[in-house]
Structures are given as structure tokens and as C-alpha cells.
Amino acid sequence: RREVEGHGATSRGDVMLVSFDLSSRTRSCIIILIASVFVCILSFQGRGNAGWGTERLGAPVTSRCGRVSTPGLRRCPNLPFRRTMDRLRRDVKVNSAAEINAITEKSLEALKANAPESMGSMMSILEEFMHEYAHTNILAETPAAKYAEVMGQSMQVMGQALSQPHKFEILHRAIRQPFDYYRWGVDFFRPLIEQDTSMLYGVSNLEKVVNYIEKGDNVVILSNHQTEVDPQAIEILLEDQGCDLASELIFVAGHKVTTDPLAIPFSLGQNLLCIHSKKYIEKPPEKKAEKQAHNTRTMKKMQELLEEGSAFLWVAPSGGRDRPDPESREFVVAPFDERSVQMFKLMANKANRNSGKDTHFFPMAMLTHELVPPPDGVQAQVGEKRSAKRGAAMIWFGEEVKDERVEGVADRQRHAIFYENVMKQVLEKYDELAKERKNQLEKLKVEAS
Numbered sequence: 016r017r018e019v020e021g022h023g024a025t026s027r028g029d030v031m032l033v034s035f036d037l038s039s040r041t042r043s044c045i046i047i048l049i050a051s052v053f054v055c056i057l058s059f060q061g062r063g064n065a066g067w068g069t070e071r072l073g074a075p076v077t078s079r080c081g082r083v084s085t086p087g088l089r090r091c092p093n094l095p096f097r098r099t100m101d102r103l104r105r106d107v108k109v110n111s112a113a114e115i116n117a118i119t120e121k122s123l124e125a126l127k128a129n130a131p132e133s134m135g136s137m138m139s140i141l142e143e144f145m146h147e148y149a150h151t152n153i154l155a156e157t158p159a160a161k162y163a164e165v166m167g168q169s170m171q172v173m174g175q176a177l178s179q180p181h182k183f184e185i186l187h188r189a190i191r192q193p194f195d196y197y198r199w200g201v202d203f204f205r206p207l208i209e210q211d212t213s214m215l216y217g218v219s220n221l222e223k224v225v226n227y228i229e230k231g232d233n234v235v236i237l238s239n240h241q242t243e244v245d246p247q248a249i250e251i252l253l254e255d256q257g258c259d260l261a262s263e264l265i266f267v268a269g270h271k272v273t274t275d276p277l278a279i280p281f282s283l284g285q286n287l288l289c290i291h292s293k294k295y296i297e298k299p300p301e302k303k304a305e306k307q308a309h310n311t312r313t314m315k316k317m318q319e320l321l322e323e324g325s326a327f328l329w330v331a332p333s334g335g336r337d338r339p340d341p342e343s344r345e346f347v348v349a350p351f352d353e354r355s356v357q358m359f360k361l362m363a364n365k366a367n368r369n370s371g372k373d374t375h376f377f378p379m380a381m382l383t384h385e386l387v388p389p390p391d392g393v394q395a396q397v398g399e400k401r402s403a404k405r406g407a408a409m410i411w412f413g414e415e416v417k418d419e420r421v422e423g424v425a426d427r428q429r430h431a432i433f434y435e436n437v438m439k440q441v442l443e444k445y446d447e448l449a450k451e452r453k454n455q456l457e458k459l460k461v462e463a464s
Contacts, residue, residue, distance in 0.1 A: 114159040119149040122170045126177075134177045137276050140400055141173065144277070148403040155206035155405060168199050172280040183273040185309070186316050187287040189262065196284030197262060201254070203281070204247040207386045208408045212455050215252040216444075217412030220377060224327075224412070225260055227375050231324040233366070235359055237437050238379035239348045239445065240331035242387045243278060243401075246285050248408040249329070249381075260327065265320070267330040270295065277401065288313055292334045293352065314362070321366035321374060329379075332356050336389040346384045348445050353434045360418055360433065378413035378437050380444035382452060407455065409448040413440040 123142055130138055152162050172194070190196045215221075224234050242248075250261035265286040272278045273289050290313045291306040320326040332351035339346050363374030385406025416436045421429065 111156075111159045112153045115149050115153055115157070115162050118159070118163050118166055119145055122166045126170050126174055129174055130177045134276065137177060141277055144401045144403055151403050151405045152206045157206050165199070165202055168194075169203060169280075172196070172199065172283075173277070176276045176279045180274075180276055181279050181283060183282070183287065183289050185289055185313050186265075186320075187273075187282070187285075187289060189286050190283050196280065197250075198284070200247050200281045200284040201250055204244050204386070205251055207244065207403060207405050208248065208251055209406060210255075212407040212452075213252060214407075214409050214451075215256050215412075216410070216448075217414075218256065220412040220414060221253075221256070221258065223415065224375075224377060225258065227373075228260065228263070228325050228327055231372065233321050233324060233326040233363070233372060233374040234328070235363070235374060235376050236327075236329040236379045237351065237356065237359075237376060237441070238329060238331055239337055239381055239441055240333060240335065241337045241346065241381055241384040242389060243272065243281070244386045245381060245383055246329075247281070248383045248386065249410060252408060252410055263327050265326065265328050267317075267328065269335070288317055288328070293355075294334045314358075318362055318365065321362060322370040322372060324370065324372040326374075330355075330359065332359075337384065338389065338391060339384075345449070346382075348380075348442055351434070351438055351441075353431075356434050356437060357430050360430070376416050376418075376433075376437070378416060378440040378444070380411040380413065380441050380448055382407070382409040382445065382448040407452055409452060411444040411448060413444055416440070 123145060126141075127138055149162075191198075227234050238245075246264070246266055249264065253261035263286070265288055268282065268285070268287040268289055269292040270289070272282045273287065290310050296306045296310075297303050317328070320328075332355040333349035334352055334355070335349065337346050337349050359376070363376075366372050366374060385404050386408065387401055387403060390400065416433060418429065418433050424432075
């Protein structure tokens with residue numbers, strides 16, 4: 016057991032615990048600030064409750080899963096201690112920033128002291144990521160105490176991932192005990208998401224999803240994919256919407272999130288069906304047969320889930336993350352693999368024949384690339400550089416796409432129509448999200464100037 020000077024980081028075997036203490040000045044400032052804000056809140060007046068947009072941007076909705084906004088807060092009246100409050104806020108921000116940076120440095124020192132030498136390259140990537148993550152938390156005004164708590168947990172689970180990487184089963188269920196990896200992952204990435212500009216649309220369609228799952232039917236979300244943080248972004252927006260279905264999602268996940276030591280801790284908190292993406296199945300060529308056999312076992316497990324019912328699956332039929340256009344540098348939705356979409360439909364039909372369980376397909380459009388942007392190129396190996404930007408997360412639940420038999424229409428044509436309807440919704444909704452985000456950024460520029 017070894018004590019790391021300054022912040023009591025202890026190492027016992029492969030488990031590392033890190034704890035932090037706030038300065039007395041920060042504690043005093045926080046106490047005074049909380050008391051002042053409490054007095055201020057007593058004089059606020061509330062606005063009426065309003066729902067979030069559903070069918071179009073800005074449209075109100077009343078839904079069991081719809082968000083009920085908290086009463087709006089008006090500007091604090093001109094109380095005698097107003098200037099004191101402003102000064103205290105500035106002091107707390109400056110002091111919190113210094114403490115967050117200090118916590119980050121001490122945490123990384125403790126982690127590097129215990130990490131295997133073979134993980135040197137991963138440590139360099141993690142170090143760069145965590146410095147940017149600290150800056151993001153400063154921008155998000157994360158309290159130093161909360162940051163210390165999350166960092167203490169993070170150094171423990173990341174240290175374990177670097178020294179003893181977890182081996183994932185074909186179907187991995189989120190680990191919630193004795194340590195809750197799901198809640199830790201959500202708390203870790205929440206500061207990256209701007210609350211004021213992040214939005215969840217199509218709430219009426221989300222209500223349909225909830226009803227189907229509760230009835231015992233299956234739901235498959237066909238979505239574009241932009242960042243490693245997509246699962247947490249979905250979960251955070253659903254939780255903020257008042258929907259507790261987020262933790263039941265099963266993500267069809269490629270090999271990177273289950274083999275990259277820096278991604279593994281976050282993957283432990285998700286329900287995953289582990290596959291090898293078609294993009295990488297021939298890299299290296301000698302592993303192709305092994306990967307195909309693995310995917311066959313995964314499809315069999317997925318079939319079992321569909322026949323059991325109440326399966327809530329999320330899949331990116333493109334086989335990977337969207338990338339920016341080389342010329343415009345704007346992100347574009349990667350085309351879905353039509354054969355993959357058809358495969359899910361065939362599995363759904365088989366489940367219905369075998370067990371009577373219906374499966375419903377919903378398109379989803381996601382704009383999340385600002386948070387942890389992917390590299391420009393597509394690479395098969397693990398260990399890519401990561402950044403931790405703060406930005407908007409926008410998600411749209413589209414209308415259900417049904418596969419209905421029409422007299423005189425051949426199966427091949429019917430499959431093509433289904434695929435086109437899915438792609439049409441995703442592309443149209445993504446374009447609307449991109450326009451909305453562009454308008455937000457332009458408005459922020461005007462306000463800043």
C-alpha cells in the first residue's frame with residue numbers, strides 16, 4: 016500500500032482509490048452562495064409548465080414521457096447583497112477551476128504510477144483527454160466536490176481497465192453492482208452536454224416505444240452514429256425527459272468499445288450485443304472466419320431476445336460513426352447498409368412466427384459529434400485519440416416504419432421501400448437538427464459580440 020502525497024491516493028493490488036478535500040475558502044464561498052441563492056429563490060415567480068417539441072421543432076406536447084419543465088426563474092431582484100453575490104460567484108469559479116486542475120493532475124499522477132508500462136501509449140491518450148475533460152468541467156461550472164467524486168471513481172475503474180481488461184460476452188448486461196458503471200458513465204459525460212441547447216424531439220413517438228415495450232413487443236431503433244458518447248447522450252436526454260427506459264436499451268456494439276482499454280469502463284455500464292462491424296471484418300484477413308462465427312452467435316442471441324419479447328435494441332446500420340465531408344467539414348449521415356436493415360426485418364418476422372412477438376422499427380437521427388468527435392479516417396485498430404468537447408446533443412425519434420405486404424408488390428421491392436423510408440426520415444430529421452444547431456451557434460455569436 017502506497018500513499019501519494021497531497022490527495023491520499025492509495026493502491027491496494029489492482030484497485031486504486033482517490034479522495035480529495037476542498038479548501039476551507041471554497042467551502043465558505045459555497046455556503047454563502049447557497050444561502051444567498053436560497054433567499055433569491057424565495058422571491059422568484061414561476062412560469063407555467065411547458066412540454067418539449069415533438070412533431071416539429073418547438074411544438075408543445077403532453078406525454079407520459081414528455082418533459083415537464085421546472086418553473087422558470089426571473090432575474091434576482093436588486094437586493095443589498097447583490098454585488099457580494101456576484102463577487103462570490105467569481106471567487107468560487109476561479110477557486111473551483113484551480114481545484115479541478117489540481118485534482119486532475121494528482122489523479123493522473125496516481126494512475127500513471129500504477130499503470131502497466133505496456134500501456135504507455137494509452138496513458139498519453141488518456142492524459143490529453145483528461146486535461147480537456149477538466150477544461151470542459153470548468154466551462155460547465157461543475158462543483159469541485161462533484162468533480163473530485165467522479166474523478167476518484169474514474170481513476171479506479173480506468174486503472175482496472177488498463178491493468179486487467181474485461182472480456183465481454185456476446186450479450187453483456189450492464190454492471191450495476193457493487194459498482195454502478197451505468198450511473199458513473201452518465202455522470203462522467205453529463206458535463207459535456209449543454210443543457211440549454213440539447214434537445215430531444217419526437218416525444219410522441221417515444222411514448223409509442225414505451226407502450227410497445229410495456230406490452231411485450233420489441234422495438235428496434237435504426238440510427239445514425241456519431242460519437243462514442245452516443246449511448247450516454249441518449250440516456251441523459253431520456254432521463255431528463257422523465258423516461259426510465261434508458262437503462263433497458265441494448266446497443267449493438269462493434270469491437271472497439273469492448274477492446275479499447277479507455278472505452279471498456281464506459282461499455283461495462285451498457286447492455287451490449289457484441290459484433291464485428293463489416294467495415295473491419297477482413298482486418299486482418301486471417302481473423303475473418305473467426306469474426307464471422309462470432310457474429311453468427313451474436314445474431315442467434317439477438318433472435319432469442321426478440322422471441323422473448325420486450326427487447327429494446329439500438330443499432331447503427333451504417334456500421335460505424337459518421338464523418339465530416341472533406342470539403343465542407345460538416346458531418347454527413349453515413350448511408351445505412353441495406354442488407355443489414357433487411358436482416359433485422361427477417362429476424363423480426365421469424366420471431367413473430369416462432370413466438371408471436373411483434374417487432375417495431377423506429378428511425379432515429381442523432382447530432383452529437385461535438386462531444387467526442389471521431390477521427391477523420393476510419394481505422395481498425397484501437398487506441399485512437401479522443402477529445403472531450405462541450406456541445407449540444409440533439410436526438411429525434413422518428414415515426415414508426417412498417418413493413419406491410421401490398422398485393423402485386425414483390426418482396427424485394429417491399430424491402431427497398433422500407434429501407435428508403437427509414438433513410439428518408441433519418442436524413443430529413445438530421446438536416447433539421449443541423450439547421451437548428453447552426454441557428455443556435457449564430458445566435459450565440461451575435462450575443463457574444
